[in-house]
Structure formats: C-alpha cells, structure tokens
Amino acid sequence: MRLLSEAELKRVLTPELAVESSSRAFIALSRGEILVPVRSEIARPDGAGVVFAMPGYLPGRVFGLKVIATRGAASTAMILLFDSESLAPLGLLSADFLTDWRTAGGIAAATRLLARPEAATHVVFGAGRLAGPCARLVARVRPIIRTLIIGRTPTRAAALAAALRAEGLEAEAVADPAMVAQADIVTTVTSSDIPVFPGAALRPGTHVNLGGAFRPETREADDDLARCGLFWCDSEAACLARAGDLVQPLASGALDRARVLGEIGAALEGRLRGRRDAGEVTVFKSLGNAAQDICLAEDALALRDLAAPYFDPKGCRIGP
Incomplete structure (x- = not known):
C-alpha cells in the first residue's frame, strides 16, 4: 500500500x-x-x-x-x-x-456544460477553503474577466481577492449580495444555514452552482431561485434526500419536481438535456460524492x- x-x-x-x-x-x-x-x-x-x-x-x-x-x-x-x-x-x-479540488472540479465541469459560453462575471459567495479553487477552476472553463468575492468576514474576502489578483485573475471583494444582478455565474460555497443571495435579482441566463449546504435543514438558495431555476444534481437520490436547497422548496411547493431534471452525469453524456436557450437560469446542486x-x-x-x-x-x- x-x-x-x-x-x-x-x-x-x-x-x-x-x-x-x-x-x-x-x-x-x-x-x-x-x-x-x-x-x-x-x-x-x-x-x-x-x-x-x-x-x-x-x-x-x-x-x-x-x-x-x-x-x-x-x-x-x-x-x-x-x-x-x-x-x-x-x-x-x-x-x-x-x-477541495474534486468539489471545485465538479462545479467547473457543470459550469462548462451549463453556463453560457460568453459568461464573464463570476460572483462567489464564501471566502473559505473552497472559494479559491472554485474561482480558479471556473475561470479555466469560461472566459471570466471579473470575479467578485462576497464573504461573511470582509478581511478574508479581501485576502482571497488579493491572492487571485496575484495569480492574474481580476478579482475584488464586495459586500452586497445584490451584486448577483451583475453575475453570469454564481457559486456558493458557504457554511450558511439560510439563503445567501436574492434569487429575484438574478438576470436571465445566469448559471448557479450551489456547493455549500449539505443537510436537509440548511440551504443557500431562496424560493425565488427555486421558482425560476432548472436544477441538475451530482446524485439525484442523495440531493433529494439530503440537500436542503431541494428538500425545503419541494416540501413547500416553491420548487416543482419537474424542474429537477436529473443528474449532471447524464447531461454531460448527452442523455439528458443541458441548457437549451440563453435565457434559462440553470442550477447545479453539488453535495459532493x-x-x-x-x-x-x-x-x-x-x-x-x-x-x-x-x-x-x-x-x-x-x-x-
């Protein structure tokens, strides 16, 4: 061994x-x-x-x-x-x-499939250990020209933004969650138990990666995203059992079960649809597998x- x-x-x-x-x-x-x-x-x-x-x-x-x-x-x-x-x-x-890298790699793989080809602004919620890898790998699969970091601790968000700038990414720390209105791609990798951004502020065509909440009682996305988004899962069975971002809005009726399309692997292989038009709000839920x-x-x-x-x-x- x-x-x-x-x-x-x-x-x-x-x-x-x-x-x-x-x-x-x-x-x-x-x-x-x-x-x-x-x-x-x-x-x-x-x-x-x-x-x-x-x-x-x-x-x-x-x-x-x-x-x-x-x-x-x-x-x-x-x-x-x-x-x-x-x-x-x-x-x-x-x-x-x-x-860290398998989580970010999975998020980047889903982003490569579901985000619009011209997506250029990436808003990252979280400034912990997953935020940097996600920012770096998403920039490998889309032509990102601006990365915005929103963290609970401003000094950590600023430090991450500085580290990304040192590597050649245009990054800055911002405080207002409503900045998602400028996003082409949103990635959440937080420890929050409650939604971290207003889903109603998203523009048509935004792609969202939900990578933080991993229990039925926790979530990072609100009901507005549940109503407008199309969802793909890393594992459908696991997400329907354990992911509060799906479990809670499905239970309340905010999320129609028909909007949970299935597993990202089937979409990557072409057996399941991916993005079909530029105006769809696409969502990838990553529990980690x-x-x-x-x-x-x-x-x-x-x-x-x-x-x-x-x-x-x-x-x-x-x-x-």
Missing part, C-alpha cells in the same frame, strides 16, 4: 485533471457503473461539526472509503483505496486538498506510478 501526502497530491492534481476526473465520475455514477450509497453522518454532540463516511465501489476495479470530519471551520479527510478483486489495499491518501473522490484518488495513484499496472495513467477508466 502506498501513502500519498498533501504535498504529493498538490504536485500531481492539476486543474485539468480535477475537472476531467469529476466529469468521468459523474458520468459513471449516472450510468450505474460506480456504486455509491448515501453517505453516513455523525453529528458532533456540541453541534460544532460532523463526521462523514463516504464509500464507493467500481466493480472489477477498486473500492474505497473517504472519512471526513469537520469542527467549526476546520476539517480533515483521508481516503483508503482497495483492489476490488484481490482486496489488497492500494493506497491511503490525505484528502483535504483532494476534497464518493464517486469523485474514488476516481480522483485512483488518478492520483496512477500519476505517481504507485498503484497496480491496470490503472490507466490517463485517469479513471470507466465504461467504453
């Missing part, structure tokens, strides 16, 4: 790999080629965090488990990967950086030449 540290993962996980690996994982998930049960959760008794257990199984290839724990703003994660036939352990990977973790972990092991010979150095080989 091989061990991959955070430093090693930062050397091998490129932006392009993060996007393409998530795309393959979403397609495999929607085909039923990778088996992923709804994740298990243990809430901390003090209410300050949660522990997730996220297993996944690729028949004939690998199976694995990611464990991620949060406490306040802190989190830690590990992935253990096994050969599905011999049951030999293949690798133990530190997964903090991997989790073990399919992404296992595919990206497999890719990382392959790129380091640390795993068994059947691993494809181009990535996670699933399907024809």
Whole structure:
C-alpha cells in the first residue's frame, strides 16, 4: 500500500485533471457503473461539526472509503483505496486538498456544460477553503474577466481577492449580495444555514452552482431561485434526500419536481438535456460524492506510478 501526502497530491492534481476526473465520475455514477450509497453522518454532540463516511465501489476495479470530519471551520479527510478483486489495499491518501479540488472540479465541469459560453462575471459567495479553487477552476472553463468575492468576514474576502489578483485573475471583494444582478455565474460555497443571495435579482441566463449546504435543514438558495431555476444534481437520490436547497422548496411547493431534471452525469453524456436557450437560469446542486473522490484518488495513484499496472495513467477508466 502506498501513502500519498498533501504535498504529493498538490504536485500531481492539476486543474485539468480535477475537472476531467469529476466529469468521468459523474458520468459513471449516472450510468450505474460506480456504486455509491448515501453517505453516513455523525453529528458532533456540541453541534460544532460532523463526521462523514463516504464509500464507493467500481466493480472489477477498486473500492474505497473517504472519512471526513469537520469542527467549526476546520476539517480533515483521508481516503483508503482497495483492489476490488484481490482486496489488497492500494493506497491511503490525505484528502483535504483532494476534497477541495474534486468539489471545485465538479462545479467547473457543470459550469462548462451549463453556463453560457460568453459568461464573464463570476460572483462567489464564501471566502473559505473552497472559494479559491472554485474561482480558479471556473475561470479555466469560461472566459471570466471579473470575479467578485462576497464573504461573511470582509478581511478574508479581501485576502482571497488579493491572492487571485496575484495569480492574474481580476478579482475584488464586495459586500452586497445584490451584486448577483451583475453575475453570469454564481457559486456558493458557504457554511450558511439560510439563503445567501436574492434569487429575484438574478438576470436571465445566469448559471448557479450551489456547493455549500449539505443537510436537509440548511440551504443557500431562496424560493425565488427555486421558482425560476432548472436544477441538475451530482446524485439525484442523495440531493433529494439530503440537500436542503431541494428538500425545503419541494416540501413547500416553491420548487416543482419537474424542474429537477436529473443528474449532471447524464447531461454531460448527452442523455439528458443541458441548457437549451440563453435565457434559462440553470442550477447545479453539488453535495459532493464518493464517486469523485474514488476516481480522483485512483488518478492520483496512477500519476505517481504507485498503484497496480491496470490503472490507466490517463485517469479513471470507466465504461467504453
């Protein structure tokens, strides 16, 4: 069994790999080629965090488990990967950086499919560890000329904007959530329990990524977005069970079930419609899925030449 540290993962996980690996994982998930049960959760008794257990199984290839724990703003994660036939352990990977980049990679993959080709202004809600990767990877798939960061802590938002400017992105920290009226793409990666922007302020044609809230009682989007948006999920079953951004408006009637179109993997493969006209408000709900973790972990092991010979150095080989 091989061990991959955070430093090693930062050397091998490129932006392009993060996007393409998530795309393959979403397609495999929607085909039923990778088996992923709804994740298990243990809430901390003090209410300050949660522990997730996220297993996944690729028949004939690998199976694995990611464990991620949060406490306040802190989190830690590990992935253990096994050969599905011999049951030999293949690798133990530190997964903090991997989790950040697989989440941002999935958001970028959905954005590449659903956002208008000319989308140029990206509004990011959140200034934590996911906000930077999302800003960077979305800028890889659309011609972003302006990135606006809206964070609960102004100093953190300003620091992130400065870091992005140092990398060549035109970024600034702003305070008013109504700035979504200027957005072509909106991405939310916050710890908020309640909606963070007014859905009524969105322009026709905006694409929205909802990447923060992950429990039925929490949400980042309001009923106005639920009424006007068309929704795609990373995992439809998981989102309908666990994502407050869908669970709550479906229960209240603000979201018509027919507006939840299905899984992003089916749309990436062309079996499900994507954006059909420039005026649609498209929404991708990302809960995060073990399919992404296992595919990206497999890719990382392959790129380091640390795993068994059947691993494809181009990535996670699933399907024809």
